Amino acid sequence: MKTLIKIAWRNLWRNRRRTILTASAVVLALFLALIMRSMQFGSYEQMIRAGVNQTGDLQVHDTGYWANQSIDRAFFYRKKLGETLHGIKEIKSILPGLQTFSLASYKKQTKGVLISGIDAAVYNKQNHLSNKIIRGKYLNPNKNEVLLGDKLAEFLKMHVGDTLVLLGQGYRGITAYGIYRVAGIFHLPSIEMNSEIVYMNLKTAQNFVYPYQPGLLTSLSVFIKDPGQLQTVKTETEHRIGPNYEVITWKTMLSDILQTIKADNVSGQIMLLILYIIAAFGIFSTVLMMTMEKRRQYAIMVSIGMEREKLVWVSIFETFIISVIGIVIGLILASPIIYYLHFHPIPITGEMAKMYLQFNIAPVLPFSIKAHIFLSQTIIILVLSLLSALYPIIYLSKFNVLKAFRH
Amino acid sequence: MSIIEATGIYKTYQETKVPVNALNGVDLKIEEGEFTAIVGPSGSGKTTLLNILGGLDLPTKGDILIENTNLKTLGSRQLIDFRLHNIGFVFQAYNLIPVLTAKENTEFIMELQKIPKKERSKKAMELLEAVGIADKADHKPGQLSGGQQQRVAVARALASKPRFIIADEPTANLDSRSTNELLEIMAEMNRKYHSTFIFATHDQRVMDKAHRIVTIDDGKIIGDETFEGR
Ligand SMILES: Nc1ncnc2c1ncn2[C@@H]1O[C@H](COP(=O)(O)OP(=O)(O)OP(=O)(O)O)[C@@H](O)[C@H]1O
Ligand SMILES: [Mg+2]
Numbered sequence: 342m343k344t345l346i347k348i349a350w351r352n353l354w355r356n357r358r359r360t361i362l363t364a365s366a367v368v369l370a371l372f373l374a375l376i377m378r379s380m381q382f383g384s385y386e387q388m389i390r391a392g393v394n395q396t397g398d399l400q401v402h403d404t405g406y407w408a409n410q411s412i413d414r415a416f417f418y419r420k421k422l423g424e425t426l427h428g429i430k431e432i433k434s435i436l437p438g439l440q441t442f443s444l445a446s447y448k449k450q451t452k453g454v455l456i457s458g459i460d461a462a463v464y465n466k467q468n469h470l471s472n473k474i475i476r477g478k479y480l481n482p483n484k485n486e487v488l489l490g491d492k493l494a495e496f497l498k499m500h501v502g503d504t505l506v507l508l509g510q511g512y513r514g515i516t517a518y519g520i521y522r523v524a525g526i527f528h529l530p531s532i533e534m535n536s537e538i539v540y541m542n543l544k545t546a547q548n549f550v551y552p553y554q555p556g557l558l559t560s561l562s563v564f565i566k567d568p569g570q571l572q573t574v575k576t577e578t579e580h581r582i583g584p585n586y587e588v589i590t591w592k593t594m595l596s597d598i599l600q601t602i603k604a605d606n607v608s609g610q611i612m613l614l615i616l617y618i619i620a621a622f623g624i625f626s627t628v629l630m631m632t633m634e635k636r637r638q639y640a641i642m643v644s645i646g647m648e649r650e651k652l653v654w655v656s657i658f659e660t661f662i663i664s665v666i667g668i669v670i671g672l673i674l675a676s677p678i679i680y681y682l683h684f685h686p687i688p689i690t691g692e693m694a695k696m697y698l699q700f701n702i703a704p705v706l707p708f709s710i711k712a713h714i715f716l717s718q719t720i721i722i723l724v725l726s727l728l729s730a731l732y733p734i735i736y737l738s739k740f741n742v743l744k745a746f747r748h
Numbered sequence: 749m750s751i752i753e754a755t756g757i758y759k760t761y762q763e764t765k766v767p768v769n770a771l772n773g774v775d776l777k778i779e780e781g782e783f784t785a786i787v788g789p790s791g792s793g794k795t796t797l798l799n800i801l802g803g804l805d806l807p808t809k810g811d812i813l814i815e816n817t818n819l820k821t822l823g824s825r826q827l828i829d830f831r832l833h834n835i836g837f838v839f840q841a842y843n844l845i846p847v848l849t850a851k852e853n854t855e856f857i858m859e860l861q862k863i864p865k866k867e868r869s870k871k872a873m874e875l876l877e878a879v880g881i882a883d884k885a886d887h888k889p890g891q892l893s894g895g896q897q898q899r900v901a902v903a904r905a906l907a908s909k910p911r912f913i914i915a916d917e918p919t920a921n922l923d924s925r926s927t928n929e930l931l932e933i934m935a936e937m938n939r940k941y942h943s944t945f946i947f948a949t950h951d952q953r954v955m956d957k958a959h960r961i962v963t964i965d966d967g968k969i970i971g972d973e974t975f976e977g978r
Binding site for chain 2: 347352402637638642646690746747
């Protein structure tokens with residue numbers, strides 16, 4: 342075996358230029374594939390992270406809420422529920438929320454808005470909303486006040502200190518009505534959020550929707566420690582809190598983002614396919630040439646008593662060595678770039694930036710350094726190259742020794 | 749008992765449009781220690797005969813007994829193994845694995861035979877010494893002359909301790925000096941190790957060294973002379 346590896350190794354360096362060229366094709370393909378995938382997955386991860394920050398990894402609702410998001414599917418918070426959830430080791434934090442649609446008016450202007458009742462302090466820790474306040478102040482947890490997006494404020498022609506009138510459907514068919522002082526005006530990257538959301542303290546929202554009993558919620562957003570454990574935590578949570586509640590993962594809640602990612606991923610995969618074809622073709626043609634030009638040598642080896650299976654190993658080693666060289670160099674070249682761009686993401690401008698902002702995502706391109714990207718690309722290239730060794734394997738197990746002599 | 753006993757050998761090549769009868773009933777016995785030349789005009793069937801004796805090709809009809817083994821009875825895998833342990837080969841040219849040194853080439857066949865490394869190395873050097881190129885042991889074939897390469901090929905053929913060695917025109921690509929040297933070496937190996945050589949040749953100088961000359965024409969043996977005392 343050692344001699345076979347030695348023969349394969351020396352065979353490769355007999356035609357140094359061709360070997361380098363072939364390995365370069367592998368390097369190029371792997372390099373581009375890694376950069377591309379890392380960029381793509383990086384932006385996907387970023388989109389998902391931004392989304393999950395809003396929704397939580399999981400949300401607990403009253404059963405049926407997700408399918409029909411009406412305020413009548415709200416539920417009263419019970420201490421036992423909180424204790425149960427906090428008792429699950431994998432859960433990091435829980436954010437209660439109450440959301441409902443309502444009409445907002447100021448003087449002659451009226452607009453439909455989404456009221457989001459939040460735990461001002463915890464929510465701020467999660468989303469840094471106070472940093473996005475451009476006028477006025479962030480919510481005071483003890484006051485019945487609201488925060489508006491700058492677009493909404495512009496539409497309603499409101500300023501900090503003005504009084505907003507909200508009118509909507511409350512819990513159990515009552516009419517919800519309230520007037521609130523505008524404490525601050527925020528600017529979020531997403532235009533939609535700027536023109537739709539009204540933030541207020543959870544207590545204020547609960548009072549607005551149903552003043553007769555405290556603790557009404559539409560959702561508990563659950564943040565977990567290890568995103569990889571999503572399914573396990575979901576199952577455990579469901580099991581512990583029973584059938585009166587539903588547990589929805591971000592994958593369901595952010596299905597539109599996932600859809601966008603999926604569509605984008607297809608274009609990425611087509612690019613990859615092209616790269617792989619280049620690499621595979623490079624390896625294959627080299628392997629083919631190496632086999633063909635050594636027909637006579639192989640014939641002599643079989644004549645003097647070498648089994649064909651051993652001959653085949655020479656070809657496999659040759660292919661393997663070339664691809665491993667290409668892979669190692671490709672990894673060495675791509676990794677530092679990817680790591681650098683992971684920690685120093687490229688800023689995005691123009692149309693793309695707008696699209697990002699619509700998803701409420703900072704317009705930068707962070708590269709992903711997830712191991713699975715490196716692993717999958719490496720494995721694919723390795724498999725492809727070993728597939729191209731199939732030709733010599735088949736050829737060598739069949740070729741006619743005497744014919745090979747005559748060539 | 750003869751080392752090789754070929755009886756009633758016919759070989760017809762069917763691949764061509766018109767089948768070619770390359771051998772038409774050859775009977776031949778080779779004894780241990782012989783130094784035999786197969787001669788005859790081009791196309792007379794020398795290569796065909798040697799390929800069949802060497803187990804590289806099968807006759808259309810007839811039997812080859814090597815010691816007590818009838819080659820017909822061996823499967824293709826067994827045949828390869830049989831060649832490895834019983835038959836040495838020296839081809840016309842490009843015998844050697846180009847990326848291995850003279851010594852590695854000689855050792856290679858012993859490695860196939862699973863002879864331990866130390867013994868291989870010792871034997872290889874001994875044989876390279878015997879064929880007179882021990883000083884070139886670490887040279888690759890590309891750094892050796894045609895004659896030197898053929899001598900390494902002889903060393904390799906001997907390394908496997910075969911029952912006999914087949915050489916199809918081993919000197920065809922050599923000048924007269926190298927031809928002489930190679931023949932001298934083969935003859936010496938024949939004397940020293942009592943190795944059996946069977947070689948095909950056109951070359952009168954080569955024939956002059958043979959102890960036995962088998963003449964073949966049109967796929968038939970038409971002459972068989974033994975020269976005592978050569
Ligand atoms: N594979 C083959 N297919 C068809 N005919 C063949 C094949 N190999 C050899 N022959 C024919 O068989 C006959 C004997 O060929 P062979 O090669 O044995 O002759 P040779 O004596 O070795 O000739 P040379 O001295 O030129 O090497 C020739 O007529 C040749 O054309
Ligand atoms: Mg011939």
